Amino acid sequence: MREKRRLLLKGLLGITTMATAMTAMPRLAMAKWSKAFDSSSVDDALNDLYGTTALTTDDTITLKIPEIAENGAVVPVTVKTKMANVTKISIFAEKNPQPLAASFTLPEGTAADVSIRIRLGESQIVKAVVEADGKLYTTEQEVKVTIGGCGG
């Protein structure tokens, strides 16, 4: 009798933990927030975000990021350009589990000059993509990371 009660309790416990695990699962992405943020490769993310992977390299874009980042958990990045009609700027860290770090939508009147701090799991290439007049331009820089920013 006693044993059966234990068993029943155990069973119940199992069910409740399963239920909590399910509610804790990440909710489906909101409509506006692009699924590109869940993509595990740069090309997939580009396709999800812009519908193309065709990028033109343009060195007039300023990508300011340290060449050597001592702490991968906090790496300051600034993307700036003098191009006209910039509508979007996005930042990719190629070797992070999900490469797309941030995407900025810039209405008219807002300068094409954004700064943010990102995490880098290891030494890698960081890419900035600028959308201007419906075309995509890119520039990149290698960053050496001394301590990774994604571990526990």
Next chain:
Amino acid sequence: MKIKAKIRRDMAVVKALAKHPMETGLRKDKKTDKIIPAKFIKELVCKHGDKVVYHADFGRSVSKNPYVAFTFAGAKKGDSIAMTWTDSDEETLTVETVIK
């Protein structure tokens, strides 16, 4: 969220620091060996009056306590701006500030 906004050369320069853990959902709790559930800011929007002047979408690669800076035109000293973030649990926070 701390926001500083100043007029420089006819443009409003905004710097904001949001306090948020930005959990990726990939990290494990060292003591319990369980995965820490994801909780990160997905969207950060700045409004000047009714106009959206800045809209940022974040992924998991954005650092803990995100810091952002941007510049926009069409504002003057004394105007107020409102910044709102929404995270993956759909929690939101709005903070208003006056441009100096």
